[in-house]
Amino acid sequence: MAGGLFWASVVLAVIISVFALDIMGLFSRKNHLEVDGKTVLLTGGSTGMGRGVAKILAKKGANIVIVARNQQRLAEAVKYISASAKDTSKQRFHTISADVTKPEENDRIMAEATKWNHGQPPDIVWQVAGGAHPALFKDTPIEVLRSQMDMNYWGAAYLAHTTLNAWTKPSAGSQDASTGPRQFIMTSSVAALLGAAGYAPYCPAKAAMRSLADTLRSEVNIYNGSRRSKDPSVRAEAPGRDISIHLVMPGTITSPGFENENLTKHAVTKLLEKDDSPQTEDEVAAAAVKGLESGGFIVTTQFIASLLRAGMLGGSARNNWLLDTLMSWVVAVAWLFIGPDMDAKVFNYGKKYGAKNVEEGAK
Ligand SMILES: NC(=O)C1=CN([C@@H]2O[C@H](COP(=O)(O)OP(=O)(O)OC[C@H]3O[C@@H](n4cnc5c(N)ncnc54)[C@H](OP(=O)(O)O)[C@@H]3O)[C@@H](O)[C@H]2O)C=CC1
Numbered sequence: 273m274a275g276g277l278f279w280a281s282v283v284l285a286v287i288i289s290v291f292a293l294d295i296m297g298l299f300s301r302k303n304h305l306e307v308d309g310k311t312v313l314l315t316g317g318s319t320g321m322g323r324g325v326a327k328i329l330a331k332k333g334a335n336i337v338i339v340a341r342n343q344q345r346l347a348e349a350v351k352y353i354s355a356s357a358k359d360t361s362k363q364r365f366h367t368i369s370a371d372v373t374k375p376e377e378n379d380r381i382m383a384e385a386t387k388w389n390h391g392q393p394p395d396i397v398w399q400v401a402g403g404a405h406p407a408l409f410k411d412t413p414i415e416v417l418r419s420q421m422d423m424n425y426w427g428a429a430y431l432a433h434t435t436l437n438a439w440t441k442p443s444a445g446s447q448d449a450s451t452g453p454r455q456f457i458m459t460s461s462v463a464a465l466l467g468a469a470g471y472a473p474y475c476p477a478k479a480a481m482r483s484l485a486d487t488l489r490s491e492v493n494i495y496n497g498s499r500r501s502k503d504p505s506v507r508a509e510a511p512g513r514d515i516s517i518h519l520v521m522p523g524t525i526t527s528p529g530f531e532n533e534n535l536t537k538h539a540v541t542k543l544l545e546k547d548d549s550p551q552t553e554d555e556v557a558a559a560a561v562k563g564l565e566s567g568g569f570i571v572t573t574q575f576i577a578s579l580l581r582a583g584m585l586g587g588s589a590r591n592n593w594l595l596d597t598l599m600s601w602v603v604a605v606a607w608l609f610i611g612p613d614m615d616a617k618v619f620n621y622g623k624k625y626g627a628k629n630v631e632e633g634a635k
């Protein structure tokens with residue numbers, strides 16, 4: 273009797289483990305970011321992470337449209353990116369000079385990219401353009417606080433708006449429904465997952481992007497559902513392909529943008545940031561692409577960030593319910609130590625140097 277119970281427990285444990293491993297993606301090698309032969313639009317594709325991502329996707333066979341303001345850097349970047357193409361005879365590359373902080377510019381980006389892509393909107397749209405102006409909150413002019421929101425939150429929201437409008441038109445590419453979902457990807461930051469002194473002009477915009485991603489992820493279900501309606505008149509109104517939403521949260525990237533932000537960054541912020549290990553544009557791009565290929569919704573690019581993510585999930589969709597839940601328990605305990613440690617660093621800085629202004633603090 274006891275033996276039977278033992279074996280029943282073993283069998284149950286094995287079944288649960290296999291089920292768990294299956295959910296963890298161990299048996300599924302499906303690529304959730306198919307780009308070969310597809311058209312990918314990237315804002316911020318001329319330097320840093322965006323350029324790194326564009327290079328990898330070109331290597332995997334994608335047609336690429338990069339968007340940024342400076343035309344010369346765009347021209348240099350497209351040369352650099354297209355040099356990695358998988359098949360130069362088939363792949364096409366294009367640049368659009370535009371300022372993503374303006375709504376009408378985002379509409380123009382979508383219109384131009386669609387025209388260039390033989391009348392079809394891009395299959396994948398990835399907002400990477402963004403940047404930080406770190407400084408103590410009270411020392412930051414109000415215009416800068418607003419422009420940080422324009423650059424990061426609105427640059428993503430306007431692009432999402434024009435993209436979803438293009439993708440949900442009933443005429444939008446119904447003939448190629450077999451080629452997988454259309455994907456809208458935003459680039460936030462681990463800075464959205466914690467409070468670090470000196471990042472107040474920036475973090476709230478990146479945190480708002482996370483909320484936008486959660487909300488849009490819920491909302492696109494209506495289009496994906498309408499494609500599967502039993503009612504033909506509902507199906508006729510539905511977009512040609514499924515839509516999926518993703519959010520990437522990188523840590524420090526050694527980019528031109530990072531060098532620039534360090535000019536205004538307070539010394540105490542640099543002190544806190546020491547615990548984060550920087551990635552190159554190629555490293556961060558490879559990790560982001562890998563996370564999206566395995567089907568992640570919120571994708572981090574390094575281990576510490578994956579812990580921070582698990583600790584902050586709230587109602588956000590899990591990439592893997594078992595692993596994410598277990599990690600969130602570990603991180604909840606870890607924060608009992610990390611939180612006070614971060615606070616002590618800032619407190620002790622104040623104790624030693626006083627509330628110095630940005631310029632002095634940055635020295
Ligand atoms: N660097 C870091 O440590 C981290 C960065 N991030 C985020 O990752 C993303 C990439 O950062 P990073 O690799 O540093 O990139 P960079 O700052 O090096 O490059 C930014 C890119 O965006 C373009 N861009 C900037 N402003 C605009 C605008 N108004 N309109 C159109 N294009 C614009 C730039 O070109 P141009 O200036 O010619 O317009 C450039 O192509 C950003 O969203 C950033 O917030 C997240 C975590 C850490």
Ligand SMILES: CCCCCCCCCCCCCCCC(=O)[C@@H](N)CO
Pocket residue numbers: 403404461462463468522523524525529530533544545546547548576579580603606610
């Ligand atoms: C559970 C483990 C906890 C570990 C704590 C680590 C503390 C990290 C401090 C702050 C890092 C902020 C990086 C922001 C990068 C960024 O977005 C900017 N560079 C903008 O470009």
